[in-house]
Amino acid sequence: MIGTQGTVILRQRDIRRVLSMPDCIAAVEAAFAAHAEHRTLGPAIVGVHGEGGGFHVKAAGLTTGPCGPVFAAKINANFPGNPERHGLPTIQGILGLFDAANGRVLALMDSIELTSLRTAAATAVAAKHLAPTVADVVICGCGEQSRHQLRALACVRSLRRVRAFDVDAVRARRLADDVRREFAIDASAIDHLTDAHDATIWITCTPSHRWFVGCEHVAAGSFVAAVGADNPDKQELEPELLADNVVIADVLHQSATIGDLHHALDAGIMRREDVRGELPDVVAGRVRGRCADAEIVIFDSTGTALQDVAAAVVAYGNALALGDCLTIQLSEA
Numbered sequence: 001m002i003g004t005q006g007t008v009i010l011r012q013r014d015i016r017r018v019l020s021m022p023d024c025i026a027a028v029e030a031a032f033a034a035h036a037e038h039r040t041l042g043p044a045i046v047g048v049h050g051e052g053g054g055f056h057v058k059a060a061g062l063t064t065g066p067c068g069p070v071f072a073a074k075i076n077a078n079f080p081g082n083p084e085r086h087g088l089p090t091i092q093g094i095l096g097l098f099d100a101a102n103g104r105v106l107a108l109m110d111s112i113e114l115t116s117l118r119t120a121a122a123t124a125v126a127a128k129h130l131a132p133t134v135a136d137v138v139i140c141g142c143g144e145q146s147r148h149q150l151r152a153l154a155c156v157r158s159l160r161r162v163r164a165f166d167v168d169a170v171r172a173r174r175l176a177d178d179v180r181r182e183f184a185i186d187a188s189a190i191d192h193l194t195d196a197h198d199a200t201i202w203i204t205c206t207p208s209h210r211w212f213v214g215c216e217h218v219a220a221g222s223f224v225a226a227v228g229a230d231n232p233d234k235q236e237l238e239p240e241l242l243a244d245n246v247v248i249a250d251v252l253h254q255s256a257t258i259g260d261l262h263h264a265l266d267a268g269i270m271r272r273e274d275v276r277g278e279l280p281d282v283v284a285g286r287v288r289g290r291c292a293d294a295e296i297v298i299f300d301s302t303g304t305a306l307q308d309v310a311a312a313v314v315a316y317g318n319a320l321a322l323g324d325c326l327t328i329q330l331s332e333a
Contacts, residue, residue, distance in 0.1 A: 008319055010319055011110050012113045021124075024118060024311050027313065028306075029125045032283040037284060045258075059074070060304065071099075074096075095111045119301070124156045126282075130223050132223060137163070138202050149225075163176075166189075202223070205228050209233055211237050211263070224296065226301060229258065240269065250279050252272065260300050
């Protein structure tokens with residue numbers, strides 16, 4: 001086990017310094033492979049609703065790796081009205097990283113940046129294994145997560161064009177401007193998704209409670225990463241879009257409970273058995289994710305603590321290697 005003294009504290013700005021997107025993608029992909037090979041603990045999830053928001057606890061562990069056996073639990077608070085009502089972020093949280101052999105608290109870290117990075121990293125891993133090589137992208141939902149999504153995708157695919165869609169047209173135009181500056185590619189805001197029927201990659205990262213991407217929008221051969229639905233009330237994809245095409249879940253029981261998949265199941269037009277497989281099995285080569293060029297392949301990304309623990313281990317290890325991280329003693333024992 002690396003590091004023997006104290007608990008490392010990583011703030012949001014520290015995460016940005018010690019966790020790069022390429023490293024995060026590699027770690028998340030390795031964690032998915034480990035899960036397929038039964039070298040993980042969990043994952044598990046608990047949700048508790050509160051007035052105006054709620055709390056999610058996600059936990060998982062890795063039995064092997066650069067830090068030895070580790071366990072991580074992330075507690076995120078999600079209060080959508082925070083920015084307007086209190087001037088606070090919508091999502092706030094903390095992640096605890098533990099030595100799974102003796103329970104020692106290795107690190108406590110802010111979860112906002114880590115969650116953003118690992119969520120985008122999962123999309124990149126899925127795209128690496130499931131998406132066409134030509135990246136003509138539609139990004140739906142133009143908040144900060146959209147930027148992480150595009151940066152992660154650019155690590156595994158060469159971006160050719162990006163079209164931005166949002167209920168806030170100003171925000172969509174702002175993202176398009178940022179994409180042109182950062183990636184030096186063609187980028188524009190669109191008002192109607194039917195204007196992007198020739199897209200090859202769709203990424204949805206919105207808080208929508210009603211589907212807006214349907215069968216009429218997505219062309220044959222496309223890849224769809226549905227990222228926004230992470231509780232039973234959220235929905236981004238038409239249920240028939242899932243029922244008529246290939247679905248890959250990050251964790252099947254989660255997707256069936258809180259992802260876009262659960263809406264298709266509830267409608268009675270899909271069964272769990274209709275899902276082709278989980279991303280860990282695709283990464284490990286046990287399931288063939290795309291079997292034909294013309295298939296539409298949908299990645300139902302509900303977010304798993306496997307991603308959190310993988311990202312946290314890299315952040316912790318890099319922080320120790322740099323040697324200038326803050327440490328505290330939580331107890332005398």
